[in-house]
Amino acid sequence: MTQNLESLTSAVVGLALDAASLRHQAIANNIANVNTQGYIPLKLNFASYMEQMEQISTTSGNLEGQKISGGKLELEQVFDSQGQPAKVELDAEVAAMAHNTVHYQTLIKALNRHYAILSSAVSDGKK
Structure with a gap:
């Protein structure tokens, strides 16, 4: 039971970190191509x-943790209501990057806390 819980926790946090990383790449591409004619913005549909x-x-x-980590996260192209490539709004992209950065940092802290708890459980068992 504990092994399944550990597996699921690690898989969920790992998936969230992968999603945040992929989202950051999409936002960075959108910002880099803000003035590129014909560029189709990207987003992660988590x-x-x-x-x-x-x-x-x-x-x-x-x-199970294996099922969660077995999937593949993919980026999607963003189109407006007329089917044309959506316009990249620099302010919105920069705000999204800041939000994603805070999200990523929070996930890292959660993962560190999770492993600290496991480490504490293991070290207390040796006393």
Whole structure:
């Protein structure tokens, strides 16, 4: 039971870190190409990935760490309502990058805390 919980926790935090990293790459590309004619902005659709995980959980009755980390996060191109490439708004992209940076740092702190708890449990067991 504990092993499954550990596996699931590590997989979820790892997936969130992967998503934050990929999102950061997309935002950086969007900022770098803000004035490039014909550039199609990119975004990470993490919600659709999580919906897939929810469906797996519903059909199988549980969700294991291997299933979470087994999926692939992908970037999508962003189009406006007329099907044209969306315009990159520099202010919005910079704000999104700042938000994503804070999110990433928080995930790293959570992972550090998680491993500190595990380390404490292991070292207390040796006393």
